[in-house]
Structures are given as structure tokens and as C-alpha cells.
Amino acid sequence: MTDALLIVGASLEGGDRTDILVADGRITEVGTGLSAAGARRIDADGLVALPGLVDLHTHLREPGYEASETILTGTRAAAAGGFTAVFAMPNTSPVADTAGVVEQELALGEVAGYATVQPIGAVTVGQKGERLAELGAMAESRAQVRVFSDDGFCVFDPLIMRRALEYVKAFDGVIAQHAQDPRLTEGAQMNEGIVSAELGLAGWPAVAEESIIARDVLLAEHVGSRLHVCHLSTAGSVDIIRWAKKRGINVTAEVTPHHLLLTDDLVRGYDARYKVNPPLRREEDVLAVREGLADGTIDIVATDHAPHPAENKSCEWAAAANGMVGLESALRVVHLAMVETGLLGWDDVARVMSRTPARIGRLDGHGTPITAGEPAELVLYDPSAGGAFTTDDLRGRSVNSPYLGRELPGSVRWTIHQGAATVADGVLREVGA
CATH class of the missing domain: 2.30.40.10 (Urease, subunit C, domain 1)
Incomplete structure (x- = not known):
């Protein structure tokens, strides 16, 4: 042996x-x-001892944006944070909207060896929201894609969204929606509220997220399909998901570690590490998403790991890119926000950070019990x-951590x-x- x-x-x-x-x-x-x-x-x-963590929402940037991250460096960051599998978002160049691109990502993950890389396919061609991508071809490829998202772009056209929900039923897929009404967030810089008013920054209203979620859970009910809500961030969104689940709608939802801990008050310093989509919200929203995760309304924690080169963050707030790295810090933040507060036990952490994300993504071999034969x-x-989180804790290519x-x-x-x-x-x- x-x-x-x-x-x-x-x-x-x-x-x-x-x-x-x-x-x-x-x-x-x-x-x-x-x-x-x-x-x-x-x-x-x-x-x-926990089952290896599974992240349903990771930006690995490759192909196309290797200055921010690569599949090698991103999975290295994942391993440092306890993740043994990550789902790679499709906003690459070229966009992961064909079988060829998702198979390339899968192969690069296998070569890297740090964690399983499961590609997510785009819902629409080029993430443009105009016509469906090759969903069936990606599902039948060696990558066996089961999660589809235009993450970063809302599938705003309700007819396109309905067709996508109908299409993925054939192979037990799920549409993961970035819930953001673009017409309500044009020019938005941060959460709409007292802090945005004081700073004179254009506000990002909670209703821009909540209205899309409300529409999409009804569409999912209508066609009998699976819907997953990405990075839920408001108290109102929690209420809508809770209502939908009581109604029997097949919807799941995720929350990020940063939305469990950080608030929009941090924007006062104009530090672009705190600029993210959806934006950091009010303290009331943080408490609501914590409660939603604790009572099972929110199903999982997902990092939304979003690396950027230094020049995209070391600039004025309005020009800075949205996003934070989060793979290395996620488990520690959940420990702080949920375990130390008594809201979750370690068995619950295994559920929301391993078992359930693997189940939602239909990823075999992960999120399994720690028993013989698995x-x-x-x-x-x-x-x-524990201790201060520093750049020494980061193993990816970018250092835009809010912690x-x-x-x-x-x-x-x-x-x-x-x-x-x-x-x-x-x-x-x-x-x-």
C-alpha cells in the first residue's frame, strides 16, 4: 500500500x-x-473531515483571459481552499457555447490535476441572448455538460428563457440564471440605498434581481424544468425562493461567501476590491441570506471566484471591473459567518459546499459520503x-480578494x-x- x-x-x-x-x-x-x-x-x-468541496460557480478565464487566471492556476487556488471540483463559467474567449470549447476546458483540467473541472455551457450563442447555443451537443460531448448559464449576462428575453428551460429537460439539465434586469441597472455602481445616496453613486436596486427571479420561477413551473439562481443577494430574493419552494417549483439557489459577510458600507472607501456583481448589499440583506442558507431556502454556497489583473482593480471605482477571488477563502468565511454564529454545523457545511452542489450539477464522484467504497x-x-488573510494565502494568478x-x-x-x-x-x- x-x-x-x-x-x-x-x-x-x-x-x-x-x-x-x-x-x-x-x-x-x-x-x-x-x-x-x-x-x-x-x-x-x-x-x-469533510467531503471535498464543490464550487458550482467559478471563473477560470481560460481560454482567452489567461492574464487573469488559467485552469491550472484556478484549480491550484481551488485545492488551497479545499475544493476538489469546480464548475467553470462560460464567459471565456471563445465563449464556451460549443462542444469543442467545453471539451478543451475538461482536458486542461485533467492535465492540471488539482481538481475536477466541469464546464458550464452558455445558454445563448456568444452569451448575447439572441438564440440558443448548442445545448444538446455540449450535453452529449465528453464534458457531459448539465449546467448552462450566460453568467454575467441575464437571459433577459422570456421566450429564450422558456425555450432553454424546455430544451434541457431532455437530458436533466439546469439553467443557472444571472438575475439582473439590465434596464434597471444601467450605469449602476453599487447597491441602491442610503450609502449610494450619500456617495452620489448610481444605485443598483434590489428589484432588478428580484423581478427576474420571480419571472423565472414561474417559467420553470410552467414548463416543469429545473432552474438555479446564481449569487442571490437580497432579502426579497430569499422570500421569492422560499415562496417558490413551498409551491413545489423545482428551483435551487446559491449565495456567495462575500454576500454572507460584507455590506455596502465598505464601498465608502472606494476600494475596488469591494466592487462586485451583484453588489454588496445592506446589513439586513446579509442577515436574510444567512437565515435563508440556515433554513434551507438557499441550497448552496458558491464562490463566484472572479479573478482580474491588478490594473483592472487599481483604478477609479467607476472604471474598475466587477468581481472578487474567493476559492481560497470560501470555507474560512463560511466558518466565520455561519458556523461561529451557530447557524450551521459542520455536517451542514458539507451539505451546502459539497453534497448539494454536486447533486445540482449532476457531477458523479463528488459530494459523496465519507464511507468505504466511495x-x-x-x-x-x-x-x-486562523489568522490574517494575506496574499500568501492566494494560489491563483490574481489577488483581488476583499479579505x-x-x-x-x-x-x-x-x-x-x-x-x-x-x-x-x-x-x-x-x-x-
Whole structure:
């Protein structure tokens, strides 16, 4: 068993201490007092064992925008944050709207080796919202795409949205909507409210998000299809999703770590690290999305990891790009916002950051229970560690993190992907090309 790992004394999803034996890419035994000749021993006393995290919303930028990120550097960042699988958004160049592009992304992820890369296909050609992309061809490709999104652009035409919802039913796909009415957000710079009024910045009203969600859950009900709402950010959006689920509509929703913690008050300093789409909202919205995640109205946490080169952020607020990097910090932020506040336990964290995103994306081999026979996709997390988040914690190509200098709890000690450690004792291994 020279390739085996024996994890000793881990707290299984925050519960009982157990040993976990990994060999040949799978979990072979789970129990106490395990031993294995030749296995590498990992002392996991005090560490929480979780299924490898799965991010349903990652921007890897390749092909086309490698100055911001590549599939290699993005999955390296994912491994540092405890993620063993990421879903790659289609806003690349060329746009991921054909079988050829999504298969290229899949192959690059396989070569990198840090995490599984599952491409997301565009809903419309070029993300222009005019005609459907090759949804069926992407679904039947080697990438087996099941999630489709024009992320960054709302599928605004209701007829196009209806047709997309109808089309993906044939292969159990899901449309992931970027809920933003473009006519209500033209020129918007931040959340519409007291702070925007004081700063004199054009406001981004909550209703621009909520009106699209309301329309789309009704369309999903009408055609009997699956809808996923990306980066939900307002109290009103939580209410609409809660209503839709009570009605029996097949809708899921995600919230980002930054919308669980940060508020629009941070914009007062005009630091473009805090410029994001959808914008940071009010404290009332933060509390509402936390409650929605805790009670199951919101299904998952997704990072919306959005890397940018320094020049796109080190400029005046109006010219700065939207987006934040988030893969390396996501678990630590959820720890702070949800676990330390008593809103979620570690078993809940496994549900919202691993099991449920894998299920929504129909991704086999991830989000599985930590039991014998399952794929060895794991993260070992130290909840007692912590400290200031710095650029030393970042493993991607960009550094536009909103948490730099902020104290965050916890530390990812080990990430195990396909039975091999991509992070060992907190140090990244060079596993890719």
C-alpha cells in the first residue's frame, strides 16, 4: 500500500473521531484503530473531515483571459481552499457555447490535476441572448455538460428563457440564471440605498434581481424544468425562493461567501476590491441570506471566484471591473459567518459546499459520503487555526480578494483529490503541468 493514506483521528463532519484509509483513489475503510502497512499516516487529531468541496460557480478565464487566471492556476487556488471540483463559467474567449470549447476546458483540467473541472455551457450563442447555443451537443460531448448559464449576462428575453428551460429537460439539465434586469441597472455602481445616496453613486436596486427571479420561477413551473439562481443577494430574493419552494417549483439557489459577510458600507472607501456583481448589499440583506442558507431556502454556497489583473482593480471605482477571488477563502468565511454564529454545523457545511452542489450539477464522484467504497475526495480542515488573510494565502494568478488583512478563522490542512494529496499540511503540491 505504498500509495495509501491513513488518516487517523479526524472528526467526521464535526462528529465522532474516526480513521479513514485511502488507497487506489478510493476510501477503503472507515473506523477506529485502523492500520495499513506502508501507508502514509496523517495525524488528523483536531481536524474536521469533510467531503471535498464543490464550487458550482467559478471563473477560470481560460481560454482567452489567461492574464487573469488559467485552469491550472484556478484549480491550484481551488485545492488551497479545499475544493476538489469546480464548475467553470462560460464567459471565456471563445465563449464556451460549443462542444469543442467545453471539451478543451475538461482536458486542461485533467492535465492540471488539482481538481475536477466541469464546464458550464452558455445558454445563448456568444452569451448575447439572441438564440440558443448548442445545448444538446455540449450535453452529449465528453464534458457531459448539465449546467448552462450566460453568467454575467441575464437571459433577459422570456421566450429564450422558456425555450432553454424546455430544451434541457431532455437530458436533466439546469439553467443557472444571472438575475439582473439590465434596464434597471444601467450605469449602476453599487447597491441602491442610503450609502449610494450619500456617495452620489448610481444605485443598483434590489428589484432588478428580484423581478427576474420571480419571472423565472414561474417559467420553470410552467414548463416543469429545473432552474438555479446564481449569487442571490437580497432579502426579497430569499422570500421569492422560499415562496417558490413551498409551491413545489423545482428551483435551487446559491449565495456567495462575500454576500454572507460584507455590506455596502465598505464601498465608502472606494476600494475596488469591494466592487462586485451583484453588489454588496445592506446589513439586513446579509442577515436574510444567512437565515435563508440556515433554513434551507438557499441550497448552496458558491464562490463566484472572479479573478482580474491588478490594473483592472487599481483604478477609479467607476472604471474598475466587477468581481472578487474567493476559492481560497470560501470555507474560512463560511466558518466565520455561519458556523461561529451557530447557524450551521459542520455536517451542514458539507451539505451546502459539497453534497448539494454536486447533486445540482449532476457531477458523479463528488459530494459523496465519507464511507468505504466511495471516491477519495476529501478535505481536512483545522477549525482551531486562523489568522490574517494575506496574499500568501492566494494560489491563483490574481489577488483581488476583499479579505486581505482581515482575520479569518480556520485553515485547510489537507485536500485529497482522486486519492492523492494536492494540499499536504497546508502546503500546495505541484501536481500539474
